[in-house]
Amino acid sequence: MTGRTTPSGASRPPLSLDEYAERARTRLTPAVWDFIEGGAGEERTLAANRAAFDRTRLSPRVLTGAGECDPSTTILGRRWAAPVAVAPMAYHTLMHSDGETATARAAGAAGLPLVVSTFAGRTFAEIAAAATSPLWLQVYCFRDRATTRRLIEHAEAAGIEALVLTVDTPRLGRRLRDLRNDFRLPPHITPANLPADDADYSSPSEHGRTGLDPALDWSVIDWLRSVSRLPVLVKGVMTAEDARRAIAAGVDGIVVSNHGGRQLDGAPATLDVLAPIAAAVDGRCALILDGGVRRGRDVLGALALGADAVLLGRPVLHGLAVAGGVGVAGVLDLVLDELSEAMTLTGTATVADASLLTGPEGTSPARHRPSGGTPRHDRPRPPEPTAELHKRDLHRSVSDPVLDTMNFLNEITGRFPDVVSFAPGRPYEEFFDKDEILDHIRRYLDHLAAGGASDEAIRTALYQYGPTAGQIRGLISDSLRADEGIDAPPGAIVVTVGAQEGMLLALRALFADPGDVLLVASPCYVGITGAASLLGVPVHPVEERADGLDVADVEAAVLAERARGRRPRAFYVVPDHSNPSGNTMSRRAREELLELAARHDLLILEDSPYRLVSPGVQLPTLKSMDHARRVIHLGSYSKSVFPSARVGFVVADQPVRDPSGAESLLADELAKIKSMVTVNTPALSQAAVAGALLACGGRLTERNAVPAKHYGEALRVTLEQLDRHFPEDVRDRLGIGWNRPSGGFFLTVRVPFPADNAALLRSAEDHGVIWTPMAYFYPGPGGERSIRLSFSYLSPAEIEDGIARLAAFLQAEIERPGATGPTSGRDT
Numbered sequence: 001m002t003g004r005t006t007p008s009g010a011s012r013p014p015l016s017l018d019e020y021a022e023r024a025r026t027r028l029t030p031a032v033w034d035f036i037e038g039g040a041g042e043e044r045t046l047a048a049n050r051a052a053f054d055r056t057r058l059s060p061r062v063l064t065g066a067g068e069c070d071p072s073t074t075i076l077g078r079r080w081a082a083p084v085a086v087a088p089m090a091y092h093t094l095m096h097s098d099g100e101t102a103t104a105r106a107a108g109a110a111g112l113p114l115v116v117s118t119f120a121g122r123t124f125a126e127i128a129a130a131a132t133s134p135l136w137l138q139v140y141c142f143r144d145r146a147t148t149r150r151l152i153e154h155a156e157a158a159g160i161e162a163l164v165l166t167v168d169t170p171r172l173g174r175r176l177r178d179l180r181n182d183f184r185l186p187p188h189i190t191p192a193n194l195p196a197d198d199a200d201y202s203s204p205s206e207h208g209r210t211g212l213d214p215a216l217d218w219s220v221i222d223w224l225r226s227v228s229r230l231p232v233l234v235k236g237v238m239t240a241e242d243a244r245r246a247i248a249a250g251v252d253g254i255v256v257s258n259h260g261g262r263q264l265d266g267a268p269a270t271l272d273v274l275a276p277i278a279a280a281v282d283g284r285c286a287l288i289l290d291g292g293v294r295r296g297r298d299v300l301g302a303l304a305l306g307a308d309a310v311l312l313g314r315p316v317l318h319g320l321a322v323a324g325g326v327g328v329a330g331v332l333d334l335v336l337d338e339l340s341e342a343m344t345l346t347g348t349a350t351v352a353d354a355s356l357l358t359g360p361e362g363t364s365p366a367r368h369r370p371s372g373g374t375p376r377h378d379r380p381r382p383p384e385p386t387a388e389l390h391k392r393d394l395h396r397s398v399s400d401p402v403l404d405t406m407n408f409l410n411e412i413t414g415r416f417p418d419v420v421s422f423a424p425g426r427p428y429e430e431f432f433d434k435d436e437i438l439d440h441i442r443r444y445l446d447h448l449a450a451g452g453a454s455d456e457a458i459r460t461a462l463y464q465y466g467p468t469a470g471q472i473r474g475l476i477s478d479s480l481r482a483d484e485g486i487d488a489p490p491g492a493i494v495v496t497v498g499a500q501e502g503m504l505l506a507l508r509a510l511f512a513d514p515g516d517v518l519l520v521a522s523p524c525y526v527g528i529t530g531a532a533s534l535l536g537v538p539v540h541p542v543e544e545r546a547d548g549l550d551v552a553d554v555e556a557a558v559l560a561e562r563a564r565g566r567r568p569r570a571f572y573v574v575p576d577h578s579n580p581s582g583n584t585m586s587r588r589a590r591e592e593l594l595e596l597a598a599r600h601d602l603l604i605l606e607d608s609p610y611r612l613v614s615p616g617v618q619l620p621t622l623k624s625m626d627h628a629r630r631v632i633h634l635g636s637y638s639k640s641v642f643p644s645a646r647v648g649f650v651v652a653d654q655p656v657r658d659p660s661g662a663e664s665l666l667a668d669e670l671a672k673i674k675s676m677v678t679v680n681t682p683a684l685s686q687a688a689v690a691g692a693l694l695a696c697g698g699r700l701t702e703r704n705a706v707p708a709k710h711y712g713e714a715l716r717v718t719l720e721q722l723d724r725h726f727p728e729d730v731r732d733r734l735g736i737g738w739n740r741p742s743g744g745f746f747l748t749v750r751v752p753f754p755a756d757n758a759a760l761l762r763s764a765e766d767h768g769v770i771w772t773p774m775a776y777f778y779p780g781p782g783g784e785r786s787i788r789l790s791f792s793y794l795s796p797a798e799i800e801d802g803i804a805r806l807a808a809f810l811q812a813e814i815e816r817p818g819a820t821g822p823t824s825g826r827d828t
């Protein structure tokens with residue numbers, strides 16, 4: 001260790017990060033010192049960062065019984081020894097020839113992550129070989145996106161775990177010290193992970209001006225997601241509003257940063273903007289702060305104001321300059337030691353408790369006020385600390401808006417119980433008889449007895465765990481043959497808890513590689529996109545045209561994904577009376593889709609729950625037309641029997657060969673997965689559905705003749721009322737239109753204004769009618785000016801009343817000033 005010589009002649013390690021800085025200064029050339037130490041302009045922001053921490057006061061708390069403190073924390077699912085990581089900084093090789101490898105080794109020894117700069121001086125492979133703790137990549141987005149993409153791909157190949165997009169650098173700030181020094185990198189200092197071609201990296205500011213993309217907007221997050229599946233953080237957010245935008249863009253974390261005062265001089269100190277940003281973020285993603293952290297207690301101060309962790313910048317470079325990796329280790333150990341001291345003296349047992357501390361010159365939060373003069377024996381026992389979970393530590397799907405889609409609707413329905421609701425896609429309740437369910441179960445038991453089953457066997461079938469793939473597969477197989485022309489042996493069927501479980505099983509089994517993509521017709525039933533989100537399956541929406549799905553669009557999507565190096569694995573579609581659009585694929589389109597599937601080795605997930613409750617003759621299912629076993633058919637009895645049974649099924653007759661050459665069916669593999677999901681579909685539910693199938697000889701079309709007529713009538717009344725309120729000339733003038741499905745539960749109405757949650761609220765509040773914004777069903781942008789009307793749950797009289805209310809709402813909305821301006825997304 002290179003320490004200074006004390007008056008007594010002994011060399012001692014630095015006792016503070018400032019001492020490290022002092023020693024580093026003497027070891028570096030003035031120009032390099034200025035390069036790392038300097039800020040932009042008059043360095044007001046640089047100074048403000050530190051001053052904000054200097055103002056911070058932490059109140060000591062005594063006799064808390066906290067004992068040994070635990071500074072460890074979990075960020076993006078990984079345990080860190082303390083809430084500190086090394087900030088991304090260019091060219092560690094300027095400080096020491098080992099550069100980032102030394103830093104990575106020291107960070108690993110301390111159990112802290114390193115954020116590797118786009119301009120690292122050592123290669124990702126070298127850094128990864130030295131690292132033993134998480135590595136993240138800081139990303140600068142270049143004008144040439146291909147360079148950025150390759151950078152990310154190389155980093156991913158080396159095992160980088162997250163991307164930190166720096167968003168405060170459309171150009172480099174004017175750093176006067178560098179300008180005065182005419183600072184240039186020595187020829188041997190180059191960015192090891194960027195192309196060494198014609199780019200001149202010697203002047204960072206000059207390269208920044210020509211290389212960095214100055215026109216980035218929030219869509220860059222989508223772009224990053226399209227090139228990488230890694231978590232994405234944005235670094236450089238300084239306002240609550242931008243934090244909200246970042247969350248809306250789907251980031252996994254935010255770094256509150258002013259780039260260590262090196263960009264906009266005059267920007268506030270990061271610590272000063274932290275609290276409002278933390279309030280806006282509200283635990284929805286990881287929140288990290290950097291700038292001016294120079295002591296362990298600064299870490300605690302940032303945590304107290306809502307940060308989950310901090311990045312340490314310049315002090316790491318100081319350590320590196322002083323003694324290479326040993327110096328970095330010294331710096332990190334010192335910070336952790338100081339943090340431990342601060343935690344212990346403030347009675348902060350864990351980092352979660354840090355939120356209870358005082359902020360800068362703040363006051364102690366009420367939770368920590370002493371309990372006053374209450375006599376000891378009367379005092380209530382302090383409450384047991386409850387386990388507190390953070391959303392950011394949960395799987396990212398729980399923050400996916402898809403999984404939240406229906407919350408707003410439910411909330412509105414609860415608040416306005418008297419509205420006419422065109423929202424729920426539910427069967428009409430008048431068709432249910434409270435005693436019929438018992439008859440169904442009785443009939444099934446009689447059927448088992450008639451088949452020779454003993455009382456004991458029947459008892460077992462009803463009360464015990466059952467076969468995973470289901471116990472009514474024979475009846476389902478017969479019914480599919482009678483009703484749908486689908487020839488599926490019982491062994492090719494798995495009985496599921498609703499079609500929803502079928503989707504989950506099929507996706508889990510089929511999507512084995514991160515490059516496998518699910519294509520979906522869009523707008524799309526949220527059950528499938530939600531399941532894909534749970535499983536981390538990437539989704540590529542294929543947009544329906546006004547008159548339905550065009551198979552050429554599916555092919556274009558297949559080719560586009562192939563060009564990106566991903567494998568389109570399956571296409572999900574509701575061919576008949578689709579939810580949500582109501583469209584039906586023509587026979588020709590079905591044939592074309594099957595041909596396309598054969599041509600491109602694509603599987604089709606066919607989901608068709610509305611056929612058997614729709615009037616008239618239905619087109620053949622894709623599965624009945626499928627002679628090459630390309631179609632996996634997802635079935636549901638929710639509409640054709642009743643939804644509370646939660647019984648569905650999958651027909652998966654695809655042969656699966658294992659390495660020894662043995663063959664099974666995909667259904668067998670799905671059953672294995674099911675054994676770890678729901679074990680088996682409840683026997684009671686299967687018995688009820690079986691009884692219903694037996695009652696009609698498996699012919700659900702016959703059983704549903706009356707409901708199908710009713711739903712057809714509901715559709716007719718809905719269309720008739722729309723026509724009545726908006727005759728052709730009126731609807732053309734107003735810019736309103738709708739499709740005319742031939743069955744199902746839904747239709748789409750196009751409107752000339754944004755049909756968003758705010759409009760829905762006005763519709764409920766002022767006009768007593770509810771519908772579903774079509775945008776809910778688009779995996780990407782789209783549907784902003786369309787609504788879904790569901791007519792299945794309403795009587796003709798309610799529909800008549802509801803459409804009159806809807807007409808009044810549409811009229812009022814069109815007359816609202818500015819309501820019919822353009823939207824950013826596509827309309828349907």
Ligand SMILES: Cc1cc2nc3c(=O)[nH]c(=O)nc-3n(C[C@H](O)[C@H](O)[C@H](O)COP(=O)(O)O)c2cc1C
Pocket residue numbers: 035036037049087088089090117118119138166235257258259260261262290291292293311312313314315
């Ligand atoms: C020499 C130096 C190089 C830097 N290079 C980068 C970089 O390549 N990418 C980036 O996002 N931030 C970069 N930063 C900013 C840091 O990541 C961080 O925001 C800042 O240094 C934190 O402030 P602190 O140094 O006061 O701790 C750099 C900072 C310094 C001092």
